Amino acid sequence: MKAVAEIARGANEPSITPVWSRELLSARHPPRITCTHREYEEVLHMKRAIISPNDLQERSFFFGPPEIATIRRRFIPHHLGPYTTFEIITACLWRCRTIALQMDPNEEARMMVTVNARAKFKPPIPVGCPAAVTTAGKLYGNPISCAL
Template identity: 35%
Template sequence: MVTFKANRSDPELVPPALATPREMKALSDVDTQPALRFYATGVEFFRHHPIVDDGHDQPENQAKVVKDAVAKALTYFYPVAGRIRELPGGELVVECTGEGVVFVEADADVWLDEFGNPIMPPYPCVDEFLCDPGDTSVIIGKPLVFMQVTRLKCGGFVIGTYSCHNIVDAFGHTQFLKAIVDIARGDDHPTVLPVWGRELMAARNPPNVSLLQHLTPSKLSPDHPVEPNSAAQHVSSSTDHMVGDYFFFGPREIAALQHHAQLQYSSTAFEVITAAMWKCHTVALGYVPDQNKKACLLMTMNARGKWKRDPPLPQGFYGNGFVYLVV
């Protein structure tokens, strides 16, 4: 497996390229969940595409191009250049200060092809593509994005980020990166303009509960562990023996799962993978039906797109746009 060390520059703050509003922005009730108070990582790989001028391949400083594009993108995503504050009572808000995001340039003595084709996680030496964000569970008063652009020997580069999950989910993070790419390639503005709109994911005030069930996502959250002797103990609760791992499901793997299950009816790839993982999960935890214990499956559902939400989330919404589903 390839090993390398990145040679990093000192971190700097990249503010918006133009003056932006100074204001306080409310976050949604989904944004401010305690379970989202952390920085999520992202690593994106880019191949070298030569710039040809007069028949000669012209080198390009990708880090500078990305840095300039970040500054311009922040004029549209200006709350991302601010800081999270905690008000009396624990409410989180974004103060749009225009201070900017952390940016680090780096070089690594490695070729992109050394990571395999296709490039699959877990990536070797992935920490070398990420700058230091400090304690990733502390989000108050810190930059909301920490970005490192690492140039590779082949001319390709890697963008590694820590993004505050209270500000963006995976789709929002991708939208922000896509805006940077749009501008870096010469567009005047992002293809999809950002929309704040956090009130669309806020709880009703006063609350209007139409259905109350005994099982809620909070009971499965690490912040609300189930008591060992509780009658509501869940076999699927986290244990100290669990580890994270990666599994690749391509067309061949999905076809094998469908064949093994001998399904009577057609099913989506999501349904097949979820059923397989759920079965393996309960078997590994020793679930026995007559134990009078609950085995729960928790997943997230994207509130964008096909979900029949009224009103629907606009295309440019980049906040946390998901709900929990529990079975």
């Protein structure tokens, strides 16, 4: 998109040359499934009705270095290893959202995050999964470190 915008503004060539290395994304031959991709599963049964937009309130939360340091110090045991700020904020929001929605403890609580992975592509494409799934009860009854 950046390249298209640059050319639309009159550039002779984009600052980032398009890469067509589609072979990086080719399936194995023959294709084989090596892991479960929970992010593509359809959620068939929700025990609680989806919340109406009229019942939601929008708020902004700012997590600066002092807030992240407090969360690390108070809620994450040192022996669990280093976590990124992104992982800590995501775990906190996942747990707090699940509690706020008052989900049934046996219901699946999913956290899916879409991120720009461009910086990660320097062949090979890293292995990973953009979805985490557990039960609401495990998020309720355990510390934030469980969500991490």
